[in-house]
Amino acid sequence: MRVQLFGTCMIDTFFPETGMSVMKLLRHFGVDVSYPKGQTCCGKPANSGGYARESRKAAEQFISVFEGSKDPIVTPSGSCASMVKNHYHHLFKDNTMMRDKALAVADRTYELTQFLVHELKVHEAGLSGKGKITYHASCQLTRELGVKEEPLLLLQSLNGAEFIPMPYADRCCGFGGVFMAKMPEISTALADEKLDTVLSTGADTVTGCDHGCLMNIADAVRRRGARIAVKHIATVLAEGLK
Amino acid sequence: MTREELVNLFIENASKVSAETVRVTTDAELNGALTAILADTKSVFCQQDTAKEKSVVIPPDKRIDDYTGASVCIEEVAGAIAETGSLVCSSQGGKPIQAGLLPGHHVAIVSAENIYEKLDEYFGALGDSPPTNITLETGPSRTADIELTLTIGVHGPGRLTVIVY
Amino acid sequence: MTSTATSIPFRANAAEALSNSPLRAAMRNATETFAKKRTEATASLPIEEWRTQASDTRLRVLENLGEYVDRFSANAVRAGAKVYRADNAESAVSIVGSILKDRAVQKVVKSKSMVTEEIHLNKYLETLGFKIVETDLGEYIIQIAGEGPSHIIVPAIHKDRKQVGRLFSEKLGCEYTEDPAALTKIAKKILRDEFLSAKAAISGANFAVADSGSLVIFTNEGNGRMCTTLPPLHIAVLSIEKMIPSLADLPKFMRLLPRSATGQMLTTYMSVITGTRKAGESTGAEELHIVLVDNGRTKIVAGEYREMLKCIRCGACLNACPVYRLVGGHAYGATYPGPMGIVLTTLLEGMEKAHPLLDATTLCGACGDVCPVKVPLPELLHKLREERVERGFTPYLERQGMVGFGFAAESPQLFSLGQTVARVFWPLAKKIPGLGALERMPIPAQITFGRSI
Numbered sequence: 090m091r092v093q094l095f096g097t098c099m100i101d102t103f104f105p106e107t108g109m110s111v112m113k114l115l116r117h118f119g120v121d122v123s124y125p126k127g128q129t130c131c132g133k134p135a136n137s138g139g140y141a142r143e144s145r146k147a148a149e150q151f152i153s154v155f156e157g158s159k160d161p162i163v164t165p166s167g168s169c170a171s172m173v174k175n176h177y178h179h180l181f182k183d184n185t186m187m188r189d190k191a192l193a194v195a196d197r198t199y200e201l202t203q204f205l206v207h208e209l210k211v212h213e214a215g216l217s218g219k220g221k222i223t224y225h226a227s228c229q230l231t232r233e234l235g236v237k238e239e240p241l242l243l244l245q246s247l248n249g250a251e252f253i254p255m256p257y258a259d260r261c262c263g264f265g266g267v268f269m270a271k272m273p274e275i276s277t278a279l280a281d282e283k284l285d286t287v288l289s290t291g292a293d294t295v296t297g298c299d300h301g302c303l304m305n306i307a308d309a310v311r312r313r314g315a316r317i318a319v320k321h322i323a324t325v326l327a328e329g330l331k
Numbered sequence: 332m333t334r335e336e337l338v339n340l341f342i343e344n345a346s347k348v349s350a351e352t353v354r355v356t357t358d359a360e361l362n363g364a365l366t367a368i369l370a371d372t373k374s375v376f377c378q379q380d381t382a383k384e385k386s387v388v389i390p391p392d393k394r395i396d397d398y399t400g401a402s403v404c405i406e407e408v409a410g411a412i413a414e415t416g417s418l419v420c421s422s423q424g425g426k427p428i429q430a431g432l433l434p435g436h437h438v439a440i441v442s443a444e445n446i447y448e449k450l451d452e453y454f455g456a457l458g459d460s461p462p463t464n465i466t467l468e469t470g471p472s473r474t475a476d477i478e479l480t481l482t483i484g485v486h487g488p489g490r491l492t493v494i495v496y
Numbered sequence: 497m498t499s500t501a502t503s504i505p506f507r508a509n510a511a512e513a514l515s516n517s518p519l520r521a522a523m524r525n526a527t528e529t530f531a532k533k534r535t536e537a538t539a540s541l542p543i544e545e546w547r548t549q550a551s552d553t554r555l556r557v558l559e560n561l562g563e564y565v566d567r568f569s570a571n572a573v574r575a576g577a578k579v580y581r582a583d584n585a586e587s588a589v590s591i592v593g594s595i596l597k598d599r600a601v602q603k604v605v606k607s608k609s610m611v612t613e614e615i616h617l618n619k620y621l622e623t624l625g626f627k628i629v630e631t632d633l634g635e636y637i638i639q640i641a642g643e644g645p646s647h648i649i650v651p652a653i654h655k656d657r658k659q660v661g662r663l664f665s666e667k668l669g670c671e672y673t674e675d676p677a678a679l680t681k682i683a684k685k686i687l688r689d690e691f692l693s694a695k696a697a698i699s700g701a702n703f704a705v706a707d708s709g710s711l712v713i714f715t716n717e718g719n720g721r722m723c724t725t726l727p728p729l730h731i732a733v734l735s736i737e738k739m740i741p742s743l744a745d746l747p748k749f750m751r752l753l754p755r756s757a758t759g760q761m762l763t764t765y766m767s768v769i770t771g772t773r774k775a776g777e778s779t780g781a782e783e784l785h786i787v788l789v790d791n792g793r794t795k796i797v798a799g800e801y802r803e804m805l806k807c808i809r810c811g812a813c814l815n816a817c818p819v820y821r822l823v824g825g826h827a828y829g830a831t832y833p834g835p836m837g838i839v840l841t842t843l844l845e846g847m848e849k850a851h852p853l854l855d856a857t858t859l860c861g862a863c864g865d866v867c868p869v870k871v872p873l874p875e876l877l878h879k880l881r882e883e884r885v886e887r888g889f890t891p892y893l894e895r896q897g898m899v900g901f902g903f904a905a906e907s908p909q910l911f912s913l914g915q916t917v918a919r920v921f922w923p924l925a926k927k928i929p930g931l932g933a934l935e936r937m938p939i940p941a942q943i944t945f946g947r948s949i
């Protein structure tokens with residue numbers, strides 16, 4: 090099976106090791122992963138800020154990079170996947186040709202855990218894990234994409250690890266893209282509340298499917314000096330490969 | 332659903348919203364229940380219009396004609412909704428429905444045959460010219476405006492007794 | 497055109513609220529309780545089906561709002577009411593004022609109504625010399641405190657029992673107590689006398705029924721019933737979008753409104769009031785005046801934000817909103833707070849004044865999930881953000897930054913140059929005021945993912 094990987098600008102810039110985990114994971118399950126050249130950002134930050142023109146530019150770039158293939162597009166981010174799947178076609182409502190292209194790439198796009206569970210059945214592969222793990226359900230992943238069960242299935246399947254559900258797991262961590270920069274007082278207060286619920290689980294690792302949220306949570310951890318690891322789900326899963 | 336099942340459903344749901352409930356089938360039972368309920372009350376208002384209201388016996392020293400000063404109001408209400416445990420109070424036929432609101436204790440008699448199963452049945456049949464005031468009363472008056480602490484009996488009655496007859 | 501002198505200083509308000517610990521504790525307690533009760537009250541019910549039906553009914557009304565308003569008015573008149581149309585706040589308050597002036601009343605008891613807050617009715621009537629007594633306990637509390645509501649259902653949600661206790665002892669001269677039951681009793685006693693002596697009442701309405709001309713009012717305390725049955729003069733003030741087609745539609749909303757608002761199956765009282773007291777009746781006002789307030793709704797209903805007017809003011813989106821939960825309602829500097837408030841305030845009061853509110857959301861979507869009539873709040877918020885950008889109401893630096901983003905996003909070379917620049921200048925950039933967010937992000941990696949494979 091062949092797959093095109095959309096790495097996301099955030100992983101590209103800040104978290105290349107997460108990208109490597111995604112590659113390792115997909116390859117381990119026999120997937121031929123390509124990383125199409127020319128990919129930049131899905132346009133989410135501009136789009137949520139209300140900058141339609143700029144997010145359209147990003148969308149056009151995404152479409153031109155990925156449209157040449159029929160392979161699934163996999164991305165380790167709920168908010169990027171939702172941007173492509175739920176928002177692109179709105180950006181081109183006055184341009185039928187581009188809208189059709191947008192719908193076509195949307196159709197091929199999967200958030201990582203969706204792909205791992207539904208196409209690769211990774212939750213039945215008996216991966217191993219360690220320690221106590223809790224999970225933050227990020228907003229776009231949960232509410233826009235409707236991906237609720239997949240990450241849980243994967244985490245619960247890890248042999249040797251204990252999965253501890255977090256209270257109010259799907260409550261916003263306060264990241265919100267541009268929100269983080271424009272409303273820092275509220276953003277950090279929400280991250281602090283999120284960290285309270287994270288720590289209430291007694292877990293030693295908190296994971297999730299979006300580096301935006303995880304970054305915001307990691308910042309709260311840093312500010313408080315708390316002792317808990319913050320890892321993308323791809324990394325947690327890749328660590329369990331033999 | 333049989334009539335008796337409907338009555339039971341209504342009683343169950345009315346209890347859930349903190350109403351006291353009594354089931355009677357004769358005038359004697361009705362007055363028996365009322366004697367117990369009225370034992371410690373000072374003044375009772377009852378308009379005694381309907382047949383069931385007429386059969387209510389009120390000790391003469393407790394009877395009062397002005398509902399604004401009464402501690403208890405006894406009245407037969409227009410009906411009830413089983414699904415929600417609500418009483419239907421209606422201004423039809425000259426009922427002063429505020430009489431059931433001002434006294435601290437509202438004793439409502441509901442005729443078993445006037446119990447509707449669902450809200451839709453009742454409101455679906457109301458038509459376009461309803462009486463001036465229809466009020467659904469579901470449990471005693473309450474507020475949670477201070478720290479969401481439930482407090483019973485604000486402007487309306489703090490005690491609601493439902494007698495199904 | 498970033499924040500003009502007339503725009504709402506949301507960020508500053510929010511920062512202030514965040515440092516107010518009694519407020520934060522009260523907000524957390526209240527919103528948490530409500531959200532939990534709502535979840536419990538809607539579990540194991542066909543809630544999705546109900547939401548769809550209720551949403552469809554509301555949309556049907558909005559598509560022909562003018563017609564429904566006409567039908568309601570004709571039927572209300574048939575039942576004995578007098579109906580007035582007010583295009584804006586000024587005309588609404590002056591209609592109410594002149595009704596009262598003509599009747600030579602001095603005091604008015606009032607049951608909770610958000611639209612009267614929107615048109616600032618109390619303030620206007622007070623300048624005319626009328627005494628206004630709010631009778632919903634929460635409204636009464638904020639009235640004697642001289643504040644506005646901070647929640648559309650629980651107006652004094654931001655106060656804890658100690659604050660209410662101090663307020664009562666200070667303003668009402670009673671002995672200090674912080675027992676909610678005792679405080680309630682104190683207010684009840686004062687308000688009972690007000691009810692019995694009042695010659696006029698003002699209420700809102702949760703719904704107006706077009707086919708019968710009825711008003712529908714939900715309350716828990718009984719104050720709505722008092723207001724609409726005791727005084728001989730009843731003035732109802734409501735916004736035009738409150739219409740539902742017929743009484744047969746009412747159960748749909750009875751099932752959803754209380755459950756979404758407080759998690760109750762039904763509020764204690766729900767009154768359907770149709771016209772004035774008829775011959776042979778002993779209940780009902782002798783005079784019923786209904787003031788239908790437009791105040792911009794006809795324009796909203798014709799535009800792309802129509803669905804906002806489906807709102808039935810349950811407050812569920814407030815309780816679900818992470819931002820509202822933290823900062824409370826006053827930070828929004830407007831009548832309606834929370835997600836629905838951001839949208840409605842922007843539509844009613846204009847982008848110029850309200851644009852800072854559009855930052856008061858993470859677009860997490862929690863509001864859209866709980867709305868009983870499926871107002872697409874996240875979509876509307878997003879659409880308004882786009883409009884704000886188009887109309888130039890975002891800060892200059894942000895706009896320039898986004899232009900740069902647009903260029904980089906469509907040019908991989910430029911994009912990777914940007915990454916390099918960011919990495920090199922990161923330590924420096926962190927020090928620039930306004931770029932504090934960088935402090936909270938990790939340092940860009942030496943080698944990007946794209947280049948490392």
Ligand code: SF4
Binds near residue numbers: 866867
């Ligand atoms: S928008 Fe929806 S959830 Fe919010 S108050 Fe209105 S009806 Fe309730």
